[in-house]
Amino acid sequence: MKDSELIKKAKRARERAYAPYSKFKVGAALLAKSGKIYTGANVENATFGLTVCAERVAIFRAITNGEKYFVKIAVVVDKDEPVTPCGACRQVLSEFASNLKIICANLEGKTERYSLSELLPEAFEKFDKDPSTD
Numbered sequence: 001m002k003d004s005e006l007i008k009k010a011k012r013a014r015e016r017a018y019a020p021y022s023k024f025k026v027g028a029a030l031l032a033k034s035g036k037i038y039t040g041a042n043v044e045n046a047t048f049g050l051t052v053c054a055e056r057v058a059i060f061r062a063i064t065n066g067e068k069y070f071v072k073i074a075v076v077v078d079k080d081e082p083v084t085p086c087g088a089c090r091q092v093l094s095e096f097a098s099n100l101k102i103i104c105a106n107l108e109g110k111t112e113r114y115s116l117s118e119l120l121p122e123a124f125e126k127f128d129k130d131p132s133t134d
């Protein structure tokens with residue numbers, strides 16, 4: 001799966017964002033090792049604090065559909081510069097894919113690439129996450 005295809009899916013997902021408060025729509029597309037792609041968009045709430053970012057929507061959809069291993073995620077915004085996932089999303093992604101590749105893009109096609117371990121060094125890790133024991 002080419003990065004450009006994943007970005008395209010994230011762009012499409014972005015259109016479904018619910019962001020009436022910030023007006024800042026974000027789309028994400030997560031590629032699982034199975035080859036399936038799980039998309040997400042941010043869903044805001046009148047309380048503000050209950051807002052969920054696009055990246056977490058995507059990974060929660062993937063996990064609850066039985067996925068365990070992930071390759072990369074594309075995140076798309078409409079801004080001059082691409083944005084990187086927020087701290088909360090970094091921590092949640094690291095629970096399942098500590099070395100996930102992250103492709104950040106804007107609508108004009110500008111891209112930046114990172115690894116999750118680079119964006120979240122020394123992530124909090126408390127439990128033995130060996131999936132064979134769950």
Ligand code: THU
Pocket residue numbers: 019022024025026041042043044051052053054055075083084085086089
């Ligand atoms: N947001 C995301 O969906 N992902 C990010 O990586 C950064 C922020 C959302 C949350 C909120 O709905 C809006 O962007 C403004 O912060």
